[in-house]
Amino acid sequence: MFIGIDFDNTIACYDELFAVAAADHGHVPPGTASTKSQVKQAVLRNPDGERHWMTLQGEVYGARMAGASMMPGLGDFLTACKERGVPVAIISHKTIYGHHDPRRVNLRDAARGWMHDQGFFDGDGFGIDERHLYFESTREEKVHRIGRVGCTHFIDDLPEVFEEPGFPDGLDAILYDPAGSLSPPAGVRSSADWRSIQNMVFGGDD
CATH class of the missing domain: 1.10.40 (Ribonucleotide Reductase Protein R1; domain 1)
Incomplete structure (x- = not known):
């Protein structure tokens, strides 16, 4: 997994x-x-x-x-992954700089710094291997990265990611939809909260 x-x-x-x-x-x-x-x-x-x-x-x-804050329930999910020895990759479609930003803040550095502050990569935090953090410049590159990394599951809030040509076949795709307002593509499961995603992934084996 x-x-x-x-x-x-x-x-x-x-x-x-x-x-x-x-x-x-x-x-x-x-x-x-x-x-x-x-x-x-x-x-x-x-x-x-x-x-x-x-x-x-x-x-x-x-x-x-x-x-920024963490999505409710995410911390428990990441802790469950750590306790089970399940590796996690964070794969983001994120440009280096924002559009029309006169300060030219590096968005990738800002996101990485936030994750460090939240303990994502700390051994006494969520223990994610920082080598499994990927920022991609296009959605196409993002879905190719998902395939190259070898994910068995992928969780995203955008249906378009799962519909992107080249999205890997055979993995468990989960649409994160807190508002319950999106239509998941064929073959994609949907969840409004991280607790139910945890149950989807681990079968409620707490």
Whole structure:
């Protein structure tokens, strides 16, 4: 067994960061949006909304990355992997720099630093081998990496990843969908929380 996991919005939760950043820039009134999806919808309704949204993403994934939180239940899942000796790979489609980011913050370094702060690679933390952290520049490269690494399971919040040509056959694909609003592609299981993903993967053998 070898578990592969996406990073943005699967491991790292940005809801509060997006809400605060959007309010700070005047894109939404404070307190009117509480999730990334709500912020995105509100920003895109504004003039030049697409550019503002891309700029906001670069800021949240870069300069504000330290304020991200882990998805609820993820820590228990990673602990279960460690206790069972099951290796984990983190495979992310992430560019080096954000769009329209004048500060040119390295997004990959920011994500890696956040994971270090959360104990992802510590022996007394989640014990993930840092050599199994991969950042890819395109979705195509990401799915090829999943195949090359040899994942038996892959967990992602985007249905498009599982539909990408070249996504490996034969692995257990799980769509992480906290809002319950997505339609999983054929052959892909869906879950709204990490506890049920843990049961899917390990069969509830606590």
